[in-house]
Amino acid sequence: MAKIKFIAADGTETEINAENGTSLMVAAVNNGIKGIVAECGGACSCATCHVIVDPSWYGKLTPPAQLEKDMLEFAAEPSETGRLSCQIPVTDALDGLVVTVPSAQY
Numbered sequence: 001m002a003k004i005k006f007i008a009a010d011g012t013e014t015e016i017n018a019e020n021g022t023s024l025m026v027a028a029v030n031n032g033i034k035g036i037v038a039e040c041g042g043a044c045s046c047a048t049c050h051v052i053v054d055p056s057w058y059g060k061l062t063p064p065a066q067l068e069k070d071m072l073e074f075a076a077e078p079s080e081t082g083r084l085s086c087q088i089p090v091t092d093a094l095d096g097l098v099v100t101v102p103s104a105q106y
Helices: 024-030 066-072
Strands: 002-007 013-018 050-053 082-084 097-100
Touching (some): 002 024
Parallel strands (some): 002 097
Antiparallel strands (some): 002 013, 050 082, 050 097
């Protein structure tokens, strides 16, 4: 299990315990994180679970596959450290991860 901090667009911080083996998106939805819309349910076919990974954590994640990179082009607020939370598997190694939820998703 990993503690993950979500920072909302308004600066509100919410820390959750995310279960290993789930995606960051599932953990966010299960914990009521506002702004994670997750329209496709984790199929990597939209960008409504977009998060901005804290730069100090970005390089510690598995690099995004080409499909994720393609979908990130549709993110409402693109960022160099943007990821789709459905493509980030939760492991103990992510304990302390910090992500920001953009103000809009589509």
